[in-house]
Amino acid sequence: MKDFLAAEDRALLERHGLGTFDALWARQLDAVGEPNTVLGGWSSVFRLDLEGHGFHLKRQSNYQMRTLYAPFGEPSFSREFRNISLYEKLGIPALKVAFFGGRKVGSEARAILLTRALDGWDDLDSLLQRWPDLSEAQQVAILQACGSLAGRLHEMRRVHGCFYPKHIFLRATGDGYQAQLIDLEKTRPLMLGLRDRIKDLEPLLRRAHEWSEAQVRVLLGAYLDQGQDSSLIDNWLTRLTARRSRKEKG
Structure with missing residues (x-):
């Protein structure tokens, strides 16, 4: 799974050493609410602030869903990322992605979706x-x-x-x-x-x-x-x- 890093957010994230999947996964932050465990794994949301810019850092492990695109299952963030990307292509106003990526670590399927916070909205x-x-x-x-x-x-x-x-x-x-x-x-x-x-x-x-x-x-x-x-x-x-x-x- 190829990582996505938005061009307009790259410099900011890299200045703080957060331009890679492993760095974003390891960053210690307080969760916003309890993790979601509906699909058997877990999925959590964290707030990340960098130089006055807010983000929602979402991490999940073994939080798989079956779709026509992936009948054997994929991280739910994969579907969300595709849909956000499609909306942007179609010109439908929606939230923006700064980073997306996934990793297999042994039997664990990890995924990250970093979106810009809607501060001021x-x-x-x-x-x-x-x-x-x-x-x-x-x-x-x-x-x-x-x-x-x-x-x-x-x-x-x-x-x-x-x-x-x-x-x-x-x-x-x-x-x-x-x-x-x-x-x-x-x-x-x-x-x-x-x-x-x-x-x-x-x-x-x-x-x-x-x-x-x-x-x-x-x-x-x-x-x-x-x-x-x-x-x-x-x-x-x-x-x-x-x-x-x-x-x-x-």
Whole structure:
């Protein structure tokens, strides 16, 4: 497995002796939360700060998953790295990788994924918690950013698979908000047209209880690139509301 080291992060990591797999594996850091042991091995996340730049250093051992790409199993970080790389190629805003690599040490399969921390960004979950305190202009800009992000995602024929507020990160800019995605493990090709789009988008609206119907129309307007009086928005709102109702009834 060939290591990946992003050109823009190489000098910084090498100045601190962290430009290799072995160095990143050996670096002593405090874990962010408890390790994940669902797949039989373990996977942990650590915070790494270098010269004012933040990173999330993720290490795992024997944390294997079977996919069509690797039917006999591979580190889950391998899939995540491929998906992040694909999103970058397609121009879908998402988190950035600084380093990726894997090693076999005896019977142990190790993997590292180093991503840039989203310092200065807020996840949509936290913005929803203070939604009433935001100005109307801020609310509209956030809705438009989320709609445009979903539009780009589906335009590139991908579904996220977990399009939830906690996986959408936003940052205020001079004239609005930028939005990007994290957690790309479940992303897949968009194959079923409208059905896939509705299925991908609806979970966001089901979790964003703070949004009125008028605000959802703002999001859909950005998603569909339509004016607020568009009958296409009416159509989508009807379909999304129907799916939401079915899901909430169980």
